[in-house]
Amino acid sequence: MSYRENYQRMIHRNKATGYAIYDCLLKAYRKHAESMDVSGITDRDISRISEMLLVSERWIRHILCKYHLFFVIIDQYYPEEEWKDEETDV
Known part of the structure; x- marks a missing residue:
């Protein structure tokens, strides 16, 4: 079975x-489009989705890159107020 066929089977099973x-x-x-003038997905969004759906961040990034869905926003330039409760002081 070729790589492409394996990939198609994986997509079909994980639809x-x-x-x-x-x-x-x-x-x-x-949410970002309503609250900021930029639109995209932050790394923190990817991490939270990964934890919520129990999938790897790498898989989510693969989907973003392969299908060109959204831009990834660098968090340090666009901090979000609602994430402050999850930050811990070391």
Whole structure:
């Protein structure tokens, strides 16, 4: 079986996970579009979606890159107020 066939089988089996990832990314994107003048997904969004859906961040980034869904925003330039409760002082 070729690499492409394996990939297609994996996508077919994980279709529900793909839709869940896309739904979460879309919600985060809309939230940023309403609250900021930039639109995209932050690294913190990717981490939170990864924890929520129990998928790897690498897989989410793969989906973002492969399908060119959203831009990834660098967090340090666009800090979000609602994430402050998760930051810990070391």
